[in-house]
Amino acid sequence: MNETMAQISDLAFEAALAGYVVALVCYAIELASRRGGDRGDAQAAGVASRAAQRGGTSTLTRTGGGSSGVTGNVAGGATGAIGLIAPLPTASWGVRFGRAAVVVTVVAVIANVVSVVTRGLAVGRLPLGNMYEFTSVICAAITICWLIVFARTGARTMGAFVMLPVVILAFVAGTVLYVPAAPVVPALNSYWKWIHVTTVALSSSVLMVSGAASVLYLLRGRYERRLAALRPSGGGGGNDIAGVRGFDAARPEVGSPAAEQAGAARTDRSLLGRLPSLATLDRIAYRTAIVAFPVYTFAVIAGALWAEVAWGRYWGWDPKETCAFVTWVIYAAYLHARSTAGWRGRRAAWISVVGFASIMFNLFFVNMVVSGLHSYAGLN
């Protein structure tokens, strides 16, 4: 037991918690302030290029960087082009908040890792001996996974939705679950603990990011369906039928710029419109899931090996084991659904959300409420 290290660990954890809260606020400000930003630019470009592909007269609707007013309707030629999306001013300070959020996230996760490492040094063992330590590690792992996802996809608007569970988890860890640094009982003193608990923590964290992406996928999907219903001129995703719209413009009651503008403004006010695209969310959910699923499988197998050493059987339907099995089956169903016609997309996303719920349930409810062999959470 090293008291100094234990104190450093506690301080670092508080710093991490504070950092997560600040990051969450920054992400949220960006999300709330966003009027298009980079996503909008990309969409506008997409519209233009698709229109070009169709050989229609090009319509340019919106440019980034705070241009205002309907700029596009002079562009084309004979058919006449109409501005599609009401260009709202881009709040660049919102983007700055978003960038700040990423920086704060990095700082906070470093503090979190420092907290975990010093805790481990203080107690001279792997810092996964109780729920507090476990949750702290999970927070760090979720955040690191999120940063990797962000680096690869740039889906920053997802940040608020990932940081929200992290903040909740870190808060619960720091208040309800907190226990001072101490050694563990001999039952937990096994190298299998290293293997089993570490892999459980890592895979659960990554699966949580996957779950968050799936939740957003469902929200965004609903938003887009509503959007499609709202727009009379059959724009499925809302803005990819530039050529058709050109013709619609001939019918003023449908395609009048004013009506378009009103509809677009109304829908654009929804936060959901600023989320990453469905394809991006789906990719994030799937890729994180297929990274985490084998690790989770390994964690369960390692748990069975440890159970054989500690309890005399490799599988005994202890509540925790049962829930781990249920979670595994749900994610197996998710992967199968992904390759079944009619189950991709929304249904698969629902399965992923159920899996997410199952993980949360297994991590917390089973440890705290249901009594079983796994209930040495430091709470009893």
Place this chain on the structure above:
Amino acid sequence: MTVRDSTQPTDADLQIDPDAASAVGRPLPPGQGFFGRLLAAGRNVWRQLTSMRVALILLFLLALASLPGALLPQWSLNSAKTAQYLLDYPTMGPILDRLGLFEVFASPWYAAIYLALFLSLIGCVLPRSLSFIGQLRMPPVATPRKLSRLPHHHRLEVDGTSQEVAARIRAGLRGWRVEQRSELLAGVARGIALDVGGSAVVGANGAAEGETTAAADSDLAATTVLPNSALPNSALTISAEKGYLREVGNLVFHLSLLGLLIAIAVGKLVGYEGSVIVNTGSQFCSTSPASYDNFRPGLLVDGTEMVPFCVDLQNFHAAYTDQGEATEFAATVRYQAGADAGTDTWHDATLRVNDPLRMDGERLYLLGHGFSPHFQITYPDGSVRDYAEQFAPEPNDPNFTSEGAVKVTDPPGVTGDDIRKQQLAIVGIFAPTASVHGGIMTSSFPAANDPGVAIDIYRGDLGMEGGRSQSIFSIDTSQVDKGALVKQERTNLMMGESVTLDDGTKITFTGYNEWVSLQTSFDPAQVWALVSAVLLLSGLMVSLIIKRRRVWFRLRPAGRNDGVTSGDGTADRTVVEIGGLARTDQAGYGEEFSTLTALPEPGRR
């Protein structure tokens, strides 16, 4: 259960998957009579059962059906708690019990779900394996007519003749299975019959893989394949496919699930578990189920074929920090197993938590420990007897305050009906490090530094003759309520202290010894469960990491897009059309595809 490519619209659309065609249900000829209809119904059920949708539903059912096993108390895990639950919920409890919800994993409906699931798995995996073996024998499928409809598509014009460009591409397709064919250009090709087995150009590495490359089956012919590439008016196509290992991984994963189920089932049939409490200094021999306090046999275990072993528990050691937290439990034993049993050959071993003793097949675990206080009773007639009884540690007390009872059913010097008036019971707690506050004794440390007992002494009828079983850790309090058993004394004793009752009976707390609870486990199939689990994980990783993907190249001499030409294939420039399709829904083929599109360019290796 397995990932069914044939359900993917991209494949079905393009008719490139040989499985897809055969998977389409064939309509039954009408009027086959009862037997025919029965057969049709059976086939229909089978087709339903092995369909992915049903497999998914069964997976959900399995997950859902497992949940009560985690949320409700289970007989097999905690029978006391289950019984308590039944008492607490007198209406719902018995209904749940009848439904098997307190024994989920042994209930028939649970078995029905997983058996249906595994049937579905077999019904899917076996045909899939056969079809995969077939696919291995066949060259990559012919090039679809419209490459532009594929998810990945590219078109470019490069220097060189078709043959030169084809050679460049094939050289770049290392590690792919490649098949080169020539085909008539669209329009001209119509109406030309197939020459089966005609396309005979060996792929870049086909020979190295030892694959036959003859197109043995007209199934392949999504486009018309011509026998000879030297014909005029023809385009060269190259089909290539990679990632066959994915399918292998997929099949290994599902088959090892099956293996795992069988290993678990065998373990449940022939394995057993027994637990027993052994005092330090005594021996325990496992010869039959009767030698255990608690024995849970597998379904086929009758106890006659148990491998005998003996354990001599020499010492037990527990180490604690100053704060009273345990750091180590270790039991020093001598044991003899297998052929040694019954001889004088002993082996030394130390049993620890997380470190069982592995003998021939059987494993011995140290699960718990506790104390047995020793009492010496001097009876009024002068006879002296020693008693030692195991006391049970109170749950959730880190300081090992233990509860128990010593029952004297046959006091000496008493006969006849008097026995049932003179029986003695010492009931109370044992504290390894006793601390007394206000007359109440508790334990302040888990090690036996200063042991003490706080006991009530009863005399009268223990109620043992009624035939009802009693806990060894407590007395039947209804006897006390009836007045048949009367409390004589309540006292705290430290080691060596004694108390004398009104009739001269003297009870001395003389000491203690430690006991350990041991568990024997026997499961000959568990190593197969491990093998299955390892295979399962490897198969899973292979099937998730490796992408099965296809690429097609169509090479035409430049300037002949209309298909009506008189060229001889020696033009200097070649138009290359490239289509790519990943057969799995894994993103990420895009980057690889862009490197593939660079293959036709000269100067690239």
